[in-house]
Amino acid sequence: MKKYLVIGNPIEHSLSPLIHNFWMKKYCLVDSVYEKRKVEEKELKNIIKEIREDEIFGVNVTVPFKKLIIPYLDELDFSAKETQSVNTLFKIKNKIIGHNTDSAGFGDTIKKLYFHTNNSSKLPLEDKLIFIIGAGGVTASIIHALKLQGANKITLSNRTKEKSHELKKLFPKIEVLDWGKRPTICDVIINTTSIGLNKNEEINIDFSDYNKNSHKKTLFYDLIYNPKETNFLKKAKLRGNKTMNGKMMFLNQAKYAFNIWTNIMPKIDDDIKKLLD
Ligand SMILES: NC(=O)c1ccc[n+]([C@@H]2O[C@H](COP(=O)([O-])OP(=O)(O)OC[C@H]3O[C@@H](n4cnc5c(N)ncnc54)[C@H](OP(=O)(O)O)[C@@H]3O)[C@@H](O)[C@H]2O)c1
Missing domain, CATH: 3.40.50.720 (NAD(P)-binding Rossmann-like Domain)
Structure with a gap:
């Protein structure tokens, strides 16, 4: 099973699992699941370890960790560097890259x-x-x-x-x-x-x-x-x-994160828009 997470604190309100699990089903990624996890700052190190050891495949980062996560990462993409804000993590060639798809x-x-x-x-x-x-x-x-x-x-x-x-x-x-x-x-x-x-x-x-x-x-x-x-x-x-x-921004940032992890660019259609209503 490929596990994906959104981490933050608080996290109960997050609608990211709803969207990503919808797309995972739609694009037949049957071995994938997306969950939310409330974490404390001291647990960020462990999240990175879990990604390194392939226990977690991809992560979204939300309040209050978008900046705090940066010291644990190997590289940042252009937008993450410019904004000093990371909302998506993915391991590629053994390096954990911080991306910013909010922008x-x-x-x-x-x-x-x-x-x-x-x-x-x-x-x-x-x-x-x-x-x-x-x-x-x-x-x-x-x-x-x-x-x-x-x-x-x-x-x-x-x-x-x-x-x-x-x-x-x-x-x-x-x-x-x-x-x-x-x-x-x-x-x-x-x-x-x-x-x-x-x-x-x-x-x-x-x-x-x-x-x-x-x-x-x-x-x-x-x-x-x-x-x-x-x-x-x-x-x-x-x-x-x-x-x-901010609904379209939210869907678009999710679309780009999904693309980083799966190489699939999901469609923002009426079905996904309705899901957030
Ligand atoms: N649509 C999307 O995709 C998307 C993505 C990310 C965030 N958001 C939304 O954007 C908002 C901000 O997110 P964030 O991550 O930047 O949060 P944040 O880091 O916690 O920042 C909160 C901001 O709100 C201000 N604020 C809060 N309560 C206030 C009050 N009573 N009076 C005046 N200012 C107040 C804070 O001002 P101080 O600096 O003075 O505390 C700060 O500027 C949230 O509502 C979040 O849901 C939407």
């Missing part, structure tokens, strides 16, 4: 949204003003993906300002604002905080002036997909702004 997962999603509006010589986000709320573990992956799509005007605000400045070391061009402040105009506003995971939580930033026609094209994007619509998205929709939740 490509988000990149795929945002690229599709802006692809049509640009002429071919321009990258999709070249002329877009982007505001990121939050500076947690996933935010570096979002900035990395935005940069690859041409974004060069990124402003960021996080409650704990030191974390914004840590990100600025990785991405010197981002502009940091105090918590609660925001740029006057933006094309894309991305919530990368965990505010909204609980239904009544709200981000304390006022976007009420985004109700004019000139703002209708502004996209409010929330990385959260469960609940489907956070207050951040609900209010934006009421104002007439465009909205999108």
Whole structure:
């Protein structure tokens, strides 16, 4: 049996087993199973040992271990190096490689949204003003993906300002604002905080002036997909702004992880989308 895992703490909420087991069945990988395991930091070493000894075949890493796992790995792929964040592990030629598929997962999603509006010589986000709320573990992956799509005007605000400045070391061009402040105009506003995971939580930033026609094209994007619509998205929709939740990013990052492990690129079709509803 080929065993795959998602590790994190907490881990009960993870929907990764649902998706990967669905694809394993769909693509007839009958000897494979994907499970979740709650681990403590001191157990990371053991996880790596289990991969080295082929007891585990592939691993997804989630909060709070995406950075903490790095010292135990032999190599990092390009995105993992740039973001210092790893969400997928795989052993190849006796080396355990840390991959970051969050970045490509988000990149795929945002690229599709802006692809049509640009002429071919321009990258999709070249002329877009982007505001990121939050500076947690996933935010570096979002900035990395935005940069690859041409974004060069990124402003960021996080409650704990030191974390914004840590990100600025990785991405010197981002502009940091105090918590609660925001740029006057933006094309894309991305919530990368965990505010909204609980239904009544709200981000304390006022976007009420985004109700004019000139703002209708502004996209409010929330990385959260469960609940489907956070207050951040609900209010934006009421104002007439465009909205999108993190479901496609989640499916896309899973797709790339599955591909790393199996060489199969699974289809993101209605069946898999419905599975998360
Ligand atoms: N769709 C996807 O595929 C996908 C992938 C990864 C993550 N996510 C989602 O993205 C979110 C963040 O993940 P993460 O890994 O970056 O988590 P994290 O490392 O724990 O970061 C949490 C972020 O939320 C902020 N925050 C939390 N509570 C807050 C509050 N009451 N007021 C102000 N700020 C608050 C934190 O600010 P401080 O720094 O001040 O604490 C930090 O910026 C989660 O909701 C997660 O589910 C989605």
